[in-house]
Amino acid sequence: MHIISWLVASTALLGITMVVTDPMHAECKVIWLFGTPCREVSVSLVSQIKAWKSKDNCETGGERCLYELQYTSTFFVKALHTSRLTQMVEELSFTLYPSETSSACRVVGVSISENWSMLDDNGTNYCTLFNLMDGSGLTQVEGYKEYTNEWICLEHSTANCTIY
Numbered sequence: 001m002h003i004i005s006w007l008v009a010s011t012a013l014l015g016i017t018m019v020v021t022d023p024m025h026a027e028c029k030v031i032w033l034f035g036t037p038c039r040e041v042s043v044s045l046v047s048q049i050k051a052w053k054s055k056d057n058c059e060t061g062g063e064r065c066l067y068e069l070q071y072t073s074t075f076f077v078k079a080l081h082t083s084r085l086t087q088m089v090e091e092l093s094f095t096l097y098p099s100e101t102s103s104a105c106r107v108v109g110v111s112i113s114e115n116w117s118m119l120d121d122n123g124t125n126y127c128t129l130f131n132l133m134d135g136s137g138l139t140q141v142e143g144y145k146e147y148t149n150e151w152i153c154l155e156h157s158t159a160n161c162t163i164y
Contacts (some may be wrong), residue, residue, distance in 0.1 A: 013111060017099075025113045025114070026124055026125055027110065027112040028125035028132075028156065029110050029148060030108075030110075030130070031106065031107070031108050031148065032107045032133065033105075033147075034103065034106075034107065034115065034141050034142075035104050035106045035143020037098065038075060038098045038105035042072070042074070042138040044137065045077050045138070046072050046077060047136065048136035049068070050069060051131065052064055052065050053069075054066075054085060061163070062161075063163075063164050064135055065083070065084060066082040066083070066084055067081050068082070069110060072135060074094040074096075074154045076093070076095055078092065081128045088113060088124075089114040090124070091111070091112050091114060092111070094107055094108070094110075095107070104143060112125070121155060122156055123156060123158060123159020124164045125131065126156045127159050127164035128164070130159075132146075135163070
């Protein structure tokens, strides 16, 4: 009986600890493949983040603005995006993996809303990532493929990236 009580108490404590230390956030993870070297992908992403730094690009609507480059290295890019309408912030990261056998590049992009109470994001995190890929022209690169689903990218299938 003591063992069962101990297991129940341990499980409850672990659950509470996980909730307190890692609150849930709306987030999205996308994997892209490109038939171009990672260096070119990185340069395109960084250039687009810098080009969309100001609010000017959003005067006619949408969220293709207010990106802020935080850090960049050979195979990693980190940025923030602030919504022009809600002022909510998403943390973005792009990890680039070069192919060992060709000039292809695999990119894992993640967007996480800083607002922990915002779980229903209408596809905002997906659009924050996709808009950079699209705006930089990377969606037109030879070998472009995108992989994600509802399990790893909340509301991806219903996202309207002309709004978000």
